[in-house]
Structure formats: structure tokens, C-alpha cells
Amino acid sequence: MENTLLELQDVTKEFIHGEDTLRILKSLQLTVEAGERVAIVGASGAGKSTLLHLLGGLDTPTTGSIRFEGRDLAKLSSNALAEYRAKKVGFVFQFHHLLPAFTALENVMIPALIQRITIPEARRKSTEALDRVGLSHRITHRPGQLSGGEQQRVAIARAIVMEPRLLLADEPTGNLDSITGMAVHDLLLKLNSDLNMTMIVVTHNHDLAAMFSREVTMADGQIKEDKRRDENAV
Ligand SMILES: Nc1ncnc2c1ncn2[C@@H]1O[C@H](COP(=O)(O)OP(=O)(O)OP(=O)(O)O)[C@@H](O)[C@H]1O
Ligand SMILES: [Mg+2]
Numbered sequence: 001m002e003n004t005l006l007e008l009q010d011v012t013k014e015f016i017h018g019e020d021t022l023r024i025l026k027s028l029q030l031t032v033e034a035g036e037r038v039a040i041v042g043a044s045g046a047g048k049s050t051l052l053h054l055l056g057g058l059d060t061p062t063t064g065s066i067r068f069e070g071r072d073l074a075k076l077s078s079n080a081l082a083e084y085r086a087k088k089v090g091f092v093f094q095f096h097h098l099l100p101a102f103t104a105l106e107n108v109m110i111p112a113l114i115q116r117i118t119i120p121e122a123r124r125k126s127t128e129a130l131d132r133v134g135l136s137h138r139i140t141h142r143p144g145q146l147s148g149g150e151q152q153r154v155a156i157a158r159a160i161v162m163e164p165r166l167l168l169a170d171e172p173t174g175n176l177d178s179i180t181g182m183a184v185h186d187l188l189l190k191l192n193s194d195l196n197m198t199m200i201v202v203t204h205n206h207d208l209a210a211m212f213s214r215e216v217t218m219a220d221g222q223i224k225e226d227k228r229r230d231e232n233a234v
Contacts, residue, residue: 005165007066013025087162091168168201171203
């Protein structure tokens, strides 16, 4: 389809562990359209994080292909793959991985500075990203001076500062209480519509998954169910 952002064909992932070959992802087929919001659910060990790592270009499939905007990630040069990871994809993890000695603003600026964007431009983009996540009033705070939900919002600002086409989040609310977690999910959904950013979010929380227009259930390395809700369901 014209508007396809991601296309997985027969994606398999194996890990060699001692004498054993562990087949963790088994012939996955998945197509994600630009702008879609997809929740991935499934039991612990189902392969959700492994899948997200492959989508983010952090690891490679054993067999099969992952196409992003029609290009096979496995065929990108190392420079093009580095650019994919830095500019096209944003990653949010369960634990925020913010650098404790730096302020919120500095933490968000780091990916932009790595991309050799000038300091004033990085500051402008980072201030805007922090504004988008509702933290304009906390930019000079260090992570230790922020609440858990605020820390996760800084991590989201860091993930979106380069305005990626795809945001991948691995249990972004797993470490938060349910109300704070719901606020973080609301924020992700808002970013999806404001920035037209495609979003794939792994969550253990079925109530939160129900807020997404598409819910993919994984079990034992396979997609067991791929459910779409109507557009208005949010
Ligand atoms: N590098 C590795 N080497 C060997 N086995 C691995 C490796 N990475 C993951 N696995 C195994 O792959 C399986 C799937 O792991 P994965 O982290 O993708 O699960 P998950 O669905 O994200 O689970 P959770 O909900 O607990 O985060 C697990 O059984 C895990 O032990
Ligand atoms: Mg996981």
C-alpha cells in the first residue's frame, strides 16, 4: 500500500544460547501504515521487546525482511542505518535512562547534538519538545528533581526531538502508577495526532492497550491476534 511505513515479511529471530538455538520470533508478518497507533500486548517472554529492537534497527532478524518506507533495513549501509536510528525512529523504554548529572533540557539536547545540530538549534528544538510534553516549567531540573511521570515525559521529549516518523515505546508506563501511566499514554496519543507520528507501544496494561486503534497480541514468538478498532475508538 502507498502509505505503508513498515512491512515485515517472514521475520524470524534466533539467539544462540550455549548449545541451543532459541527461536524467539517465528515468521512474523506485519504491515503498519503511516500514522497508525499500534499496541503490542502479550505474556512475558512472548518476544515483544525483541521485535521492538528489530524495528528500531538495534538488532537484525535471523531471516526475513523489515522494510521501512520500502527500504530493507538489512540492506542499508552502516551510515544509513545509523541515520535511521538517529532520525527516523525514537525509542522510549520502561526506565527512562536519563543522565542524572544533566538537566532535562540537556538530556533532550543530546540526540540533537550527536546529529551535529548547532547548539542554539538543538536548544530550540529541545525546548519545543519539552513544551510539547508539558514540561516548559521544568527544563532546568535534573532527573532526581523530577517525579517519575515527569522523568518519563523528559524521555519522551528526548525521543521526539528529532521528529522521528516512528516512535517505539517498550512499556513506557510499566514503572508508573496507573494514573500517571494513563497521563503518559494520553500524551503519546496526542503526539501521534499532533505530529502524525506512527506509534508502536508495548504494554502489559489492557486498559491502556484498548486506547489504541490497533492491538497486536503476541504469544510464543508469533502474532496470535491483530485487532483493529474503528477510527473513533481512540
Ligand atoms: N540475547 C538473548 N539471548 C538469548 N535469549 C534471549 C535474548 N534476548 C531475549 N531472549 C529470550 O527471548 C524471549 C523473548 O524475550 P523478550 O524480551 O522479547 O520478551 P518480552 O515479550 O519483551 O517479555 P517481557 O514482557 O517480560 O518484557 C525470552 O524468553 C528471552 O529469554
Ligand atoms: Mg520486554
